[in-house]
Every structure is written in structure tokens, then in C-alpha cells.
Amino acid sequence: MDLQQRINAFVKLGDFLSQFNTEGIHKKDNIPHNDLFFEGFKHQIKLAHEHNGWFKRENILFALNGWSNQLTSNNINQWLSKYKFNQENPKTIAIIMAGNIPLVGFHDFLSVLISGHHVLVKQSSNDKHLLPFLAKYLEHVMPEFKSRIRFTENKLEHFDAVIATGSDNTARYFEYYFKDKPSIIRRNRNSIAVLTGHETEDELKALAEDIFRYYGLGCRNVSKLYVPKNYNFDTFFKAMYDWHPIIHENKYANNYDYNKAVYLMSEFDMLENGFLMLKEDESFSSPIATVFYEHYNSLEELKEILKQKEDLIQCIVSNGFIDDEVKFGQTQSPNLWNYADGIDTISFALTMC
Template structure:
């Protein structure tokens, strides 16, 4: 398949998702997708229909002719005369978290060998089925496996810091991208409004805070009133309806109280002053600052640990409030250009 055909396939996939989300389900696979969305919540207690459809909408929004072509223009991709097989080990923390790698490998003209997380193994195969139904040439380019990975030319693996050490050892002789834990932070200023902070709630709570793009820590002015923040995010109180979130919140609250840590609590989110970036579920770390520039300098020193910096400062590497869970096609995990990696194989 040439590049134009590959792009068109994913444009059609975007339309398929849009039709499903807009209630215009006419394709024979729409019923299968609907059943899969409904059943996925039973495979993973962190998944909800709302969050799955949120993820599907994000992909529907970017899988358009204009956005795909604009993204790919700078790479000058060709169709490989001898396509490589790329093994992709996917995480399962949020719905379809591995789709960007899936997209990159197939648009690059290579073949993909997918090893999914047991926490998210039902959604992507339906999207793959759609590609194959529309163009059978995809059937020889997409393979899913639950077995030990064999016969591949390069690997893209996403996991924790612990699994990354294993990946780095096991895949050391193959070209690879190995991703580790990353976190996102927000830099709040005195000028931020209640509406700004309400948008920040989306960055913190979408997917229950399980993604690397979820804000796990905030930096606040030294005289910032915590009540202002709590009032802005109060609409997220229904998080406690999920028993897994509620259990984490209750557990962490008990640990902090028994350890006599000073915390703030609004009934569904704990705020704890802490220098670490990674906070547990149901908890948000914070630090107070006097000089904004000092925080910016600190974050620059720890870029390798951060995925997103959210603020109204909107410097080159900052993201606006409420936008972390709507990444563009150019937003690469760990800031490693996946397409460039594939092009150079």
C-alpha cells in the first residue's frame, strides 16, 4: 500500500468512530464496537463508558485528512521496499493508550506485532478489524499476540520504571524505544481564575488520574487559598462512585492520618505538601512558591521525569488548562519522535 492509501484507511477509521459516537452507526462493525465498549468496563474496573468514549472521540477528532497529512508532511515517508516488523508492548492504564504507536507503525509502512496489556485488550482489535474489513491488505500487516515476542526487527515498549529495566536488558540488541514512568504538573499563578482551575480538574481527574498526562502535582503561590481550588473542582465529586477510586482515597487518607501528615481534604481529593512528582490515586501533591521563575527552573532540571507542564503562562513547552488529555498527533510519549525512529530503521 502506498502512503495515500494508508492515510485514507485511517481517515475512514476516524469517520467510523465519529459515526458511532454521533449515533449514526451503520457499519456492520458498529454493533461489535458498542458491545466491546460496554464489556470493556468489566475487564478493567478503572474503565468507564464515558472515559472510553472520550478516548474514541479524541481519535475521531484527529484522524482527518488535513490533520494526518499536516502531521506527516515533514517526514517525507516512503513505502519501505522491505517493511520491518515492529513489536509494540502496550500499557493498559487508560483506554487505547497504545493507539498512537499502532498508528505510527502502520502509517510508516511497517508491520506491527502487538502485545497488549491484559487491562486493555478488547478495544484495539475492533479498530484493527475495521481497517482489515475496508482493505484486506492490512491483514498481513497487523498481528496480535499473547505469547512471547519473537521474529521482530525493533520494539516499542511502555511500562513502569521497573519493567523498563527489564525491557532495556531484554531488548538491548534491537532498535528500541523504552518508555518509563512520567508525570505531569500544573503551575498555578495568582491570576488564574476559578474557570481556569475548573478546567484543570479535567487534567487531574480524567481517567481517574492514571495517565502520564494527568496532573499529579500542582505548584501554587505561597498565599494561595486552597478553598479556591477545591471550589473549582467540586463537580468531580462523583469520582467516589467508582469503588476502586474510593478505596484508594480512603486508604491513603488513613495512611496519612496515622502517620500524622498534614493534609487538606474535601471529601474526594487529598492535598499533601510533597516534593515528589508522582502522587497516589485520590491524592494531589502540592508545593508553594515565592518566585515563579524558581519553579520553572526546577521543572527544566527535571524534564526527563515530566510529560506535561500545565499553566496559563503558555511558554513553548506548556499546555493550556484542560488540554492534557487531548494530545495532537505530534505529541509523542516521553517526547521521543516515534515516526522519526521508525523512518530511520
């Protein structure tokens, strides 16, 4: 199985996923193996939501739509064009996946297989329904994948390298446990937005997507704002309003009520609008239904501060602040070449050949 065959298989997977998006689920003609997989995947989406209340159907479909948009021949070829592939010595790369948002480990899965390696997947118990089904689809599209994809719920064994994602605490365990293996170990990171007070209404409404999508559980969700002195939050709160129905979802509302009670009892100063709280805090990782904020004196000074903290930041949302900024509303729509933590997983996989 050469590189082009692997690319073609993932393009067909993208075509299959194009039937599942936030506008609805619609069966298309000319999708390979659709009679075998279409209804089954609808059921897996239902099971994923029933198993994990944070995996709202709309959010699952949003994730699937994102992957469908990325898994095109043009995108994949653009992504891979700078690499030199060598398929003479495939290895087994283990992946320990997080489970905070739907299919959060898919990029690692894709990177390992597209590089020509075998993959051994240990999933989070929070997200265990979607990926195995999609792996079966890949195996039907390209039977050679059958010998290259394994899932396990047990101790990882018989692998050559590992990609592991978890919290800061689990990362310390991973580093010790996998000290004798080539590895990528990911820790907690959060995303921020830098506001100047000159943002348009459309930009701030787009920022709401960065904050609320997946209930703020992803590392690419904006969990902190940097704002100038005397920033007026009225316009910000007005732009957030379209997301107010989120407070009627029980898991989110319970977190909102709990965190609000904690802040009130602790006599913390905060701003809130009935479904989102803003709290001045130096930390990056804010609780659900809360966004932290901090004032800055100048943008140049802020650049220096954030450079010192870059290991804690996944991405920065802004307009004209830095070269590699993310546009408002785009944090949850990364391209294939936007690597988590800035670590190139394709280069890592190719060093194993």
C-alpha cells in the same frame, strides 16, 4: 499500499469512531462496513468495562471521541507533512503496550502502520478488547493491512525494533531484554500544573478535567501542583466541585478512603474536600484521589528546577509559564504530533526503512 491509501484507511476508522462519543452512541449512515462492525464494537466497549473496572464507559467514549477528532485527513496530513516516507524496505516493529487508560497504545500502533511497517502488538491484559476489533475494521477497509498486523500473548519473536511502555522497573527489564534491537523504552512520567493564584474560575474548572479524567491514571493527568507561597486553595477546591460524584464510584472511593487513612495514621498534613486530597510532597507521582503540591519562590527559579527534572515530566499545564505548555483542560486531548516523552515515533519508524 501507498501512504495516501494508509491515510485514507485511518480517516475511515476515524469516521467509524465518530459514532461513539461522550454524548452517546449513534449509528450513522454511509460508514463503510457499519452493519458488520457497529454492534460488535458496542459489545467490545461493554466487555472492556466489565473486564477492567477503571475503564468506565464514559472514559472509553471520551478516548474514542478523541481519536475520532484526530483521525481526519487534515490532521493526519499536517502531522506527516514534515517527513519523507520510503516504503521500499518495511520492517516489523513490536509494540508492548501499557493498559492504564483505554487505547493508550493506539498512537504507537498508528505511527508504525502509517509509516509503512508491519506491527506486532503485545497488549496489556487490562486493555485487550478495543484495539484488536479496530484492527479488524482497518483490515476490512484496506485488506492489505491483514498481512501487516499481528497480535500475540506469547514471547515476542521475529521483529526488527520495539516500542515498549511500562514502569521504571519494567523499563530496566526492557532495556536488558531488547539491548540488541533499536528501541523506544518509556518509563514513569507525570504531569504538573503551575499556578500563580491569578487563574480564572474557568481555567481551574478546566484543570479539574486534567486531574480527574481517567481517575488520574494517565501520564498526562496532573498529579502535582506548583503554587506560590501563601496560595489560597479555597478557590481551587471550589473549582473542583463539579467532579464530586466521582466519590460514589467504588474503586475510586476505596482508594480515597485507604490513602486518607494512611495519611491520618502517619500524621501527615493534608487538605481535602471529601473526594480529593492535597498533600505537600516533593514527588511527582501521587496516589489515586491525591494531588501533591509544592511551593515555589519565583517562576524563574521554578523553570530551572523543572528543567533539571524534565525526564520525569510528561507535560506542564500553565498559562504563560513556558513556550510548550499545555492549556488548562487539554492534557487528555493531545494532537498527533504531541509525542509521549517527546520521542518522535514516526522518525524512529522511518529510520527502520
